[in-house]
Amino acid sequence: MLFNSWEFAVLLAVTFVLYYAPWSRGRHGKAWQVTLALAASVVFYGWKDPRLIILLAVSCVGNSVATARIILHKVAGDEARVKHWTRLAVILNLALLAIFKYAPFVVGMIPFLPQSWVQAVKGIPLPIGISFYTFHGISMIVDVARGEVTREGDAMLSKGGRFAKGVRDIGFYLLFFPQLVAGPIVKAKQFWPQIAAKRFEAIPWMFVIRALILGYFLKVFVADNLAEQTRALTTPDLVGLSTSGPLFLVPLLYGYGLQIFADFGGYSLIALGLAALFGYKFPENFNFPYLSTSITEFWRRWHMSLSAWLRDYLYIPLGGNRKGEGRTYLNLFLVMFLGGLWHGAEWKFAIWGTLHGLLLAVERFFTRRRGKLEENPGRSPIRALCGWIYTFHAVTLLWLTFLMPDMAHVRAFLKGVTCGQYHMSGPPVFSLLFYGTAVVFYHAWGWGREHRPGLSAKLHGPFSEGMVHALMLFLLITNPGAPSGFIYFQF
Amino acid sequence: MACLLAGLAACFAVQSFLIRRTGGRTTKSESNYFSSIARLQSGIRGAPQVMFLGSSITGRLPDRSRGFNGVANLGCDGGSAMETLRAMDAGIIPRAPYLIIEGNTFYRAVGAEETDVAKAMHKPWFRRGVALPNLSAAGRPSSMAYTLLMERKMGASSPDIEPFPVITQPTLSPRPQPTSKAEDALLEEAVGILRRLTTAGSKITLIMFPPGAEPSSPNRRLPEELARRAGLPFWDLANAVPPGMVRFTDGVHMDPPSATAAVRTIFKATGYPSALSPE
Numbered sequence: 001m002l003f004n005s006w007e008f009a010v011l012l013a014v015t016f017v018l019y020y021a022p023w024s025r026g027r028h029g030k031a032w033q034v035t036l037a038l039a040a041s042v043v044f045y046g047w048k049d050p051r052l053i054i055l056l057a058v059s060c061v062g063n064s065v066a067t068a069r070i071i072l073h074k075v076a077g078d079e080a081r082v083k084h085w086t087r088l089a090v091i092l093n094l095a096l097l098a099i100f101k102y103a104p105f106v107v108g109m110i111p112f113l114p115q116s117w118v119q120a121v122k123g124i125p126l127p128i129g130i131s132f133y134t135f136h137g138i139s140m141i142v143d144v145a146r147g148e149v150t151r152e153g154d155a156m157l158s159k160g161g162r163f164a165k166g167v168r169d170i171g172f173y174l175l176f177f178p179q180l181v182a183g184p185i186v187k188a189k190q191f192w193p194q195i196a197a198k199r200f201e202a203i204p205w206m207f208v209i210r211a212l213i214l215g216y217f218l219k220v221f222v223a224d225n226l227a228e229q230t231r232a233l234t235t236p237d238l239v240g241l242s243t244s245g246p247l248f249l250v251p252l253l254y255g256y257g258l259q260i261f262a263d264f265g266g267y268s269l270i271a272l273g274l275a276a277l278f279g280y281k282f283p284e285n286f287n288f289p290y291l292s293t294s295i296t297e298f299w300r301r302w303h304m305s306l307s308a309w310l311r312d313y314l315y316i317p318l319g320g321n322r323k324g325e326g327r328t329y330l331n332l333f334l335v336m337f338l339g340g341l342w343h344g345a346e347w348k349f350a351i352w353g354t355l356h357g358l359l360l361a362v363e364r365f366f367t368r369r370r371g372k373l374e375e376n377p378g379r380s381p382i383r384a385l386c387g388w389i390y391t392f393h394a395v396t397l398l399w400l401t402f403l404m405p406d407m408a409h410v411r412a413f414l415k416g417v418t419c420g421q422y423h424m425s426g427p428p429v430f431s432l433l434f435y436g437t438a439v440v441f442y443h444a445w446g447w448g449r450e451h452r453p454g455l456s457a458k459l460h461g462p463f464s465e466g467m468v469h470a471l472m473l474f475l476l477i478t479n480p481g482a483p484s485g486f487i488y489f490q491f
Numbered sequence: 492m493a494c495l496l497a498g499l500a501a502c503f504a505v506q507s508f509l510i511r512r513t514g515g516r517t518t519k520s521e522s523n524y525f526s527s528i529a530r531l532q533s534g535i536r537g538a539p540q541v542m543f544l545g546s547s548i549t550g551r552l553p554d555r556s557r558g559f560n561g562v563a564n565l566g567c568d569g570g571s572a573m574e575t576l577r578a579m580d581a582g583i584i585p586r587a588p589y590l591i592i593e594g595n596t597f598y599r600a601v602g603a604e605e606t607d608v609a610k611a612m613h614k615p616w617f618r619r620g621v622a623l624p625n626l627s628a629a630g631r632p633s634s635m636a637y638t639l640l641m642e643r644k645m646g647a648s649s650p651d652i653e654p655f656p657v658i659t660q661p662t663l664s665p666r667p668q669p670t671s672k673a674e675d676a677l678l679e680e681a682v683g684i685l686r687r688l689t690t691a692g693s694k695i696t697l698i699m700f701p702p703g704a705e706p707s708s709p710n711r712r713l714p715e716e717l718a719r720r721a722g723l724p725f726w727d728l729a730n731a732v733p734p735g736m737v738r739f740t741d742g743v744h745m746d747p748p749s750a751t752a753a754v755r756t757i758f759k760a761t762g763y764p765s766a767l768s769p770e
Contacts, residue, residue: 225522225633228522228524426637427521430521430633430640431521431522434521434633435633463494466495467494470497470502474499474502474503475632478506478632479632482524482525
């Protein structure tokens with residue numbers, strides 16, 4: 001089910017009304033609300049293909065059993081068994097990912113395998129959002145093992161006869177529909193303490209309205225409209241692509257850079273708004289990423305919940321930057337390579353992640369040489385501008401490997417840019433300007449908030465805010481793009 | 492919240508004013524999909540006497556929003572007349588007493604899957620856009636802005652333009668054309684639809700618009716064969732107009748004055764109702 005579909009609007013309305021129904025204020029309010037939200041999440045996830053629920057149920061029950069065991073051993077002070085169960089649960093989570101996401105990719109590379117085997121493995125469907133709920137599962141296991149999940153959670157799972165409630169709550173954490181298929185990746189230690197009975201009066205309405213209007217605006221008005229143009233980049237006609245020329249192709253690539261931000265940033269805002277509607281606070285996923293003045297900063301602003309997950313559960317356990325320079329570079333490379341592969345079982349994603357990792361390593365090398373590791377490399381306005389130009393264009397260029405179906409398309413694009421005809425096509429340029437301007441204004445507002453807080457506060461009154469939100473609402477009602485899925489749903 | 496509602500009301504007020512100014516239809520949008528939807532939604536509103544069916548070549552022709560009373564333009568960018576013919580046959584969109592079908596792009600329907608535009612005609616939001624112009628594709632601010640830019644670049648059409656002097660007239664096509672199996676299947680379906688529409692009272696003419704096509708190409712063969720099998724008049728307007736008289740914006744689409752002259756030429760040659768002359 002998509003956030004921008006009518007089915008979802010109905011499901012949301014029904015769930016919302018029942019969630020805050022009068023009986024939710026009673027003694028069993030929490031149980032009612034969690035069970036209802038869990039049921040709604042199952043409907044949300046299994047709407048198109050109910051078979052997907054089976055795998056999700058396996059993940060949920062498996063993680064619940066492991067979590068319960070870890071807590072029991074932790075309470076008993078048996079650290080060896082805690083480690084054993086943690087390792088086992090993480091491996092099982094990764095195995096799910098390996099079978100459903102990476103097996104078709106791996107068998108394709110193994111020579112001499114019978115074709116029937118290859119076809120059988122390639123026929124395994126990729127369950128939507130598996131990368132996200134697997135990461136949630138790992139977070140649950142590791143946070144519990146580290147003792148970072150609250151005492152209330154521990155107590156609930158460790159007391160006899162409450163396992164079913166534990167499964168329910170863990171299921172709720174893994175499945176809660178606003179973050180189920182494309183994040184933000186909420187860590188267990190962030191989510192678990194929030195599981196409680198919620199009151200209608202406590203809904204932060206202003207936040208919800210702002211997040212939903214801006215989120216849907218970015219998705220429906222900006223991303224969906226740009227998508228109609230950028231689709232031309234993935235055309236099967238490679239000859240046409242290689243002769244299209246720079247004036248046609250370059251605006252499309254920049255359009256894609258803005259589209260993917262609007263698509264994923266919009267989705268994340270919708271998720272934050274929906275979660276707040278049900279009384280939950282998710283971490284921010286984007287912080288004006290195109291204001292970044294270095295790739296390092298870009299990864300602190302883009303898909304922040306993934307960056308934080310990779311840092312906490314991969315980079316730091318690998319040794320982070322504590323084991324010498326060489327190891328730090330290796331860790332950076334590994335994290336970015338795996339982060340790239342996390343997006344999809346294809347070489348193009350690995351290349352995309354590796355190139356980002358390479359740029360991160362180069363930046364680290366130069367900042368270390370300058371002895372300014374902890375300082376912002378773009379402090380002077382000129383340096384900040386140069387850093388911004390480099391970062392924005394590098395990130396945009398690297399989207400090419402992310403977007404294109406295969407490397408043949410990347411080559412055709414580069415050939416088209418360097419050797420194609422110089423003819424301008426109106427729609428891509430118009431779309432880039434008309435829809436892309438919204439992303440530019442959004443970032444300009446973010447820049448003002450960060451660098452000119454006084455001026456920003458002056459401009460930020462109820463009147464201007466109401467007008468801007470009215471304009472966004474108007475545009476998303478009257479000027480939506482052709483409905484399309486969210487880009488990150490495929491991961 | 493009050494500011495938000497007031498702002499929303501102001502936005503819709505400005506949009507309503509602009510819709511009235513554009514005559515309820517935008518010539519072209521940056522999106523092929525929404526250009527087509529806009530023409531369909533505004534074209535089937537009211538009770539048009541003449542409907543032009545075809546692709547983006549048809550899409551550039553002027554209609555009632557450009558001073559041609561009772562004329563609807565149902566051109567589907569990137570598509571063909573088959574999409575609207577099928578919808579008309581299924582009763583999804585109304586038929587008009589006079590139908591002019593563009594032949595140039597009819598071949599696109601051979602073995603083709605249902606297009607996004609054809610699918611859209613079944614959706615509830617499509618009907619809502621017909622009933623409420625503010626929610627129609629012609630009410631999209633991006634379409635209005637793009638149309639404004641196009642008209643600034645190419646000039647707007649004017650209904651005073653004279654018809655082209657022509658050297659041929661619409662006629663029944665006597666010569667059978669070679670066809671493939673897939674083409675035969677499409678022709679059979681199209682002939683059935685055209686016969687039903689004719690029986691229901693529509694007068695139909697098939698036209699090859701400028702720039703026309705090579706005689707042996709499917710662009711030309713198929714519509715001629717369709718006209719022959721359905722017993723309808725066929726006219727190669729591209730070859731009827733003296734060379735150099737028609738101007739194009741990009742080699743395929745007529746510029747606004749030529750498109751207007753083409754419509755007036757068709758009305759003159761077919762003898763379609765005088766009420767359809769410019770307002």
